[in-house]
Amino acid sequence: MKKAITLLFALTLAMSLFATSAIVYFSATGNTESVANTLSDLTGAEVFEIVPAVPYTEDDLNYREDDSRANNEQNDPSSRPEISGSFDLSSYDTVYVGFPIWWGRLPKIMYTFFETYDLSGKTVAPFCTSGGSGIETAVNEIRELEPSADVIDGLRTARRYADRDLSSWLEENNLN
Numbered sequence: 563m564k565k566a567i568t569l570l571f572a573l574t575l576a577m578s579l580f581a582t583s584a585i586v587y588f589s590a591t592g593n594t595e596s597v598a599n600t601l602s603d604l605t606g607a608e609v610f611e612i613v614p615a616v617p618y619t620e621d622d623l624n625y626r627e628d629d630s631r632a633n634n635e636q637n638d639p640s641s642r643p644e645i646s647g648s649f650d651l652s653s654y655d656t657v658y659v660g661f662p663i664w665w666g667r668l669p670k671i672m673y674t675f676f677e678t679y680d681l682s683g684k685t686v687a688p689f690c691t692s693g694g695s696g697i698e699t700a701v702n703e704i705r706e707l708e709p710s711a712d713v714i715d716g717l718r719t720a721r722r723y724a725d726r727d728l729s730s731w732l733e734e735n736n737l738n
């Protein structure tokens with residue numbers, strides 16, 4: 563019995579030591595990228611950037627312009643902006659996913675990401691930056707897109723508070 567408990571303990575310890583995390587982010591103007599880099603400093607997780615096949619120009623991102631590219635994408639349920647290149651996330655247990663909030667929701671390129679990468683069985687830890695909107699709606703979208711992943715409550719932060727906010731979020735959620 564004692565042996566079995568020791569073995570179980572050793573196994574649990576080994577699993578936690580070998581648990582691996584990746585950070586995947588999309589950032590159009592650098593805010594989410596900065597937060598992703600802070601998260602990498604705190605966790606040591608490897609970072610992967612979602613790069614749009616067609617980069618967003620300043621005009622593309624003008625949300626005051628009804629007909630801007632970003633607004634058209636957000637208003638089009640079938641829009642799936644192409645991602646340049648690919649990465650292998652199969653070996654990671656936890657995937658942190660970062661993005662800006664666009665019109666209260668996930669940018670459509672994140673739909674492309676979640677529909678391309680099956681994160682079933684993994685812990686998905688969403689984080690975002692925004693002008694003030696919360697992350698809750700985007701987290702619900704992710705839960706619909708990845709029904710077999712454990713999608714935890716997300717974190718909205720800003721680059722200047724990222725270190726403080728991420729540290730307590732990681733601790734609260736037992737993440738590393």
Ligand SMILES: Cc1cc2nc3c(=O)[nH]c(=O)nc-3n(C[C@H](O)[C@H](O)[C@H](O)COP(=O)(O)O)c2cc1C
Nearest residue numbers: 589590591592593594662665666691692693694695
């Ligand atoms: C098309 C578009 C829509 C946006 N919609 C919102 C919004 O609904 N709520 C909000 O708080 N911020 C909104 N923002 C602001 C961004 O979420 C914010 O600037 C974010 O930090 C940008 O992150 P990035 O630099 O990583 O791209 C929007 C920005 C763009 C370009």
